[in-house]
Structures are given as structure tokens and as C-alpha cells.
Amino acid sequence: xxxxxxxxxxxxxxxxxxxxxxxxxxxxxxxxxxxxxxxxxxxxxxxxxxxxxxxxxxxxxxxxxxxxxxxxxxxxxxxxxxxxxxxxxxxxxxxxxxxxxxxxxxxxxxxxxxxxxxxxxxxxxxxxxxxxxxxxxxxxxxxxxxxxxxxxxxxxxxxxxxxxxxxxxxxxxxxxxxxxxxxxxxxxxxxxxxxxxxxxxxxxxxxxxxxxxxxxxxxxxxxxxxxxxxxxxxxxxxxxxxxxxxxxxxxxxxxxxxxxxxxxxxxxxxxxxxxxxxxxxxxxxxxxxxxxxxxxxxxxxxxxxxxxxxxxxxxxxxxxxxxxxxxxxxxxxxxxxxxxxxxxxxxxxxxxxxxxxxxxxxxxxxxxxxxxxxxxxxxxxxxxxxxx
Numbered sequence: 075x076x077x078x079x080x081x082x083x084x085x086x087x088x089x090x091x092x093x094x095x096x097x098x099x100x101x102x103x104x105x106x107x108x109x110x111x112x113x114x115x116x117x118x119x120x121x122x123x124x125x126x127x128x129x130x131x132x133x134x135x136x137x138x139x140x141x142x143x144x145x146x147x148x149x150x151x152x153x154x155x156x157x158x159x160x161x162x163x164x165x166x167x168x169x170x171x172x173x174x175x176x177x178x179x180x181x182x183x184x185x186x187x188x189x190x191x192x193x194x195x196x197x198x199x200x201x202x203x204x205x206x207x208x209x210x211x212x213x214x215x216x217x218x219x220x221x222x223x224x225x226x227x228x229x230x231x232x233x234x235x236x237x238x239x240x241x242x243x244x245x246x247x248x249x250x251x252x253x254x255x256x257x258x259x260x261x262x263x264x265x266x267x268x269x270x271x272x273x274x275x276x277x278x279x280x281x282x283x284x285x286x287x288x289x290x291x292x293x294x295x296x297x298x299x300x301x302x303x304x305x306x307x308x309x310x311x312x313x314x315x316x317x318x319x320x321x322x323x324x325x326x327x328x329x330x331x332x333x334x335x336x337x338x339x340x341x342x343x344x345x346x347x348x349x350x351x352x353x354x355x356x357x358x359x360x361x362x363x364x365x366x367x368x369x370x371x372x373x374x375x376x377x378x379x380x381x382x383x384x385x386x387x388x389x390x391x392x393x394x395x396x397x398x399x400x401x402x403x404x405x406x407x408x409x410x411x412x413x414x415x416x417x418x419x420x421x422x423x424x425x426x427x428x429x430x431x432x433x434x435x436x437x438x439x440x441x442x443x444x445x446x447x448x449x450x451x452x453x454x455x456x457x458x459x460x461x462x
Contacts, residue, residue: 084360090350096363103139103362104271107132111268123265123276126357127306130250133361135209141362142210142248155348155365157244158326158392158432159191162422164404165396166194169324170202172399173239175449176322178202180238182229185245187213189220195241196224203238205229237319243326246375247367249307253345254280254289255300261289264300266358273358292336292371301336301343302368308378315382320444322387323379328435329370331389331461344369372439373462379441388440388453389462393433396426398456 084091092100110132114122124132134140158165169191178201186192186206196204207229208214214228253264255277262277263285280286288303314323329335335344347354349364357366376386388395405423410416427433440453 084349087354087356087359089352089354089360092360092363099139099144100361100363103133103136104268106136106139107273107361108268111266117265117276117278121267121276123267123278126253126264126266127250129266129273130357130366133357133366134248134250136362139362141365142213144212144362155351157187158426158436159187159194159243161425162419163190163194163197164401164408164419164423165426166191167198167404168396168399168401169241170195170198171404172395172453173322173324173450174199175452176239176446177449179321180205180236182207182233182236182238182240184240184242185209185213185248186217187243189217189226191241191243192217192221192226193224196226207232232313232317234317235319236314236317236321238321240314240318240321240323241326242324244328246304246307246310246325246327246370247329248365249304249310251302251304251307251345251368252285253300253302253343254285254293255298256289256293256295257298261286261293273361275358292332294336294338296338296341299338299341301340302345304368304371304374307370308374311375311378312382315379315384315441315443318384318443320446322440322442322446322450323384325370325372325375325439326392326436327370328432329372329437332371332373335369335371335373370437372437375439376441376459376462379439384441384443385447386439386459386462387442387447387450388438388457389459390438390453390456391434391458392436392438393427393429394456394458395438395453398453401427 111122111124114124116122132140134142137143180203182205183192184207186208192204192206204226206217206226208217255262261280263280265276265278266273267276280289284305285303293299293301345355345357345368347357347364347366349360372389410419425431442450
């Protein structure tokens with residue numbers, strides 16, 4: 075059944091219009107997606123569509139065009155959103171302290187943003203070997219500038235065996251997900267088509283396969299209930315865990331355990347877009363110009379890791395994890411050039427741990443293998459894996 079989607083201009087959605095340069099880039103993204111959809115096989119009504127996951131993949135990662143693959147500023151006050159490392163250097167320093175029991179080891183960061191987490195982590199733990207796996211050529215260049223002079227190397231692919239620590243801060247939320255709903259007494263998959271110069275939703279019945287199995291297990295059979303399932307993120311976690319030798323994986327992101335993710339009252343899902351420091355919920359506009367994310371089902375990620383042979387070491391809120399890791403000690407021991415700088419640092423720490431900010435919505439999942447599990451046993455003090 076076709077579901078129309080209005081051709082919203084950003085101003086009609088209450089958003090500022092893109093600059094002329096951004097608008098030109100957006101036009102190139104539209105042309106790219108038009109070609110992608112034109113190559114897709116026609117569905118039963120002779121209409122060509124792509125899955126929402128494929129659409130999300132293209133608008134975020136298409137080479138030279140996607141949001142993370144082009145040159146626009148994404149992070150910080152001048153970008154579209156602010157991450158924890160952008161808020162405070164104490165975030166990275168506290169992570170270094172929390173994982174100090176692993177000793178000197180290789181640290182691999184996935185999707186390192188501007189490189190600030192790496193810089194702050196190494197400032198607190200300079201003897202670590204730090205490597206970054208970054209899919210965005212634009213962000214890789216920014217990282218090189220931020221980390222100039224520091225012992226950091228960049229990877230083009232995951233190692234076949236991983237010993238040490240893998241950090242993934244706000245990575246899983248940007249892995250392309252599928253959108254499903256329960257309607258007309260069956261589960262349906264969201265797909266996207268293009269009409270003139272805008273995109274529209276289409277819904278296709280799920281007849282078999284892993285996506286249907288996951289939908290039946292997770293998504294309430296309530297008429298009109300819509301949410302996300304991220305099999306690709308689960309596959310990433312499984313791959314990391316399967317390659318883990320003696321070490322730990324740390325995932326930090328906004329999300330919920332499954333019983334909270336698929337609450338009956340959360341019937342519209344968690345899909346959200348970030349554009350010029352504003353959050354809205356229409357992923358079909360501003361293609362290539364905005365971030366598109368979905369909250370993380372941490373139960374699914376933990377299950378994927380355990381199925382690949384890893385053990386859950388800790389699942390906690392960001393506030394619990396950082397406070398246990400010594401965030402306040404780091405704050406107390408920091409030197410500030412002025413009272414204003416001190417006040418800014420206090421404000422940043424408040425945002426990191428406050429339940430009204432990042433403290434409760436963001437979670438930390440740590441899984442491991444080998445001796446790392448015992449070395450990080452102190453994290454049991456804040457572990458809430460019973461919630462998964």
C-alpha cells in the first residue's frame with residue numbers, strides 16, 4: 075500500500091534552508107539516489123523502490139556524497155550535533171582510566187569523529203598504541219590535523235585478530251537500519267521510492283527471512299506500530315567479537331534494552347535526524363545534508379557479542395560508567411586558566427552525567443574475551459546487565 079510523503083522543503087518543516095553550496099550538493103545526492111532507485115527491481119505494483127537501510131546507507135556513506143563521506147562540518151557547535159568528546163576532554167581521559175587495568179595494549183577506535191577522543195585518551199594514557207578505522211575520508215583528514223604529532227595510525231580494514239581495546243562511541247546508531255511496522259495483520263518493511271524531486275515511503279509485506287523473524291520476536295503486533303531493527307549493527311558487533319582474542323569491546327551510544335526499546339507507547343520508533351543543531355523526525359528530506367540515526371537495541375548487541383563467544387562485562391548508563399571511572403577525580407585535579415573555563419568544564423560534566431542530558435539516555439556496553447574479562451572485573455560495581 076502506498077503511503078504518500080509530502081515534498082517538504084526544510085522551511086516547511088521548521089528547519090533553516092541549506093546554503094547555496096549545500097543545496098547544490100543536495101541536488102547531486104538526489105541525482106545519485108534517483109539512479110540507485112532506477113536500477114532497483116520493480117515491486118508488485120511495477121514501482122521501483124529500495125529498502126530504507128539502502129537509502130540510509132546512501133545518504134550517509136555514498137562515496138563523495140553521503141553525509142559522512144562529504145566535506146561539510148558535522149560535529150561541534152558549528153555542525154549538526156555535539157558528541158561527548160566535543161563537550162569535554164575529561165570524557166576521553168576517564169575512558170582511559172576505566173580501561174587502565176588492561177595495561178599497555180592496542181586501542182582501535184571506530185569512527186573517530188574529529189579525533190578529539192583519541193587525543194584526550196592518549197593524553198591520559200600516552201603509552202597506548204592507538205589506531206583508527208574511519209570510513210570517511212573527510213573525517214580522516216580532520217583527525218590527522220587534530221592528532222598531528224601523536225602516535226596514531228589509520229586502518230583500512232579490521233584486523234583478523236583483535237587483542238586490546240575497541241572503542242565505538244556513537245557508531246552503532248549510524249549503522250543503516252531497517253524500518254518495520256505491523257499493519258493489516260502482518261509485518262511490513264519500509265521502502266523508499268522517488269516521485270519527481272522528493273522521496274516517498276512504501277511498505278512491502280515481510281514474507282520470510284531474518285528480518286521477519288526479528289520483527290516477530292521484537293516488534294509488538296499492534297496495528298500501526300513502527301520501529302527499527304538493525305541487523306547490520308548486530309553483524310558488526312558479531313564480527314568484532316568473533317575476531318577478539320584477549321581484549322574488550324566498548325560501545326557507547328544512546329539506546330535502550332529491548333524491553334524498553336519496543337515499548338507499546340513507543341509506536342513511532344526512534345528514528346531521528348540532526349540538522350544544524352536541530353532534531354527532527356523526517357529522514358526523507360535533506361538527503362546527504364543531515365545525520366540520520368536510530369537508537370541502539372543494546373539487548374540485540376549483547377546477544378550478538380555473546381553468540382560470537384564474548385562475555386558481557388558491563389552494561390551501565392554513561393553516568394554510572396563515567397562516575398565509576400573517576401570522572402569527578404579528573405575534574406577535581408584539572409587546572410583551569412580562569413573561573414569561566416572552570417564553569418564551562420563543570421557545565422560539560424553536568425551534560426555528560428545528568429539524567430536530563432546524556433547521563434541516562436546514553437549507555438555503555440563492554441564485552442570481552444580472555445584475561446581482559448578478569449582485568450575489568452571492577453566494572454561489576456556498576457553492571458546492570460540484568461536489564462538487558
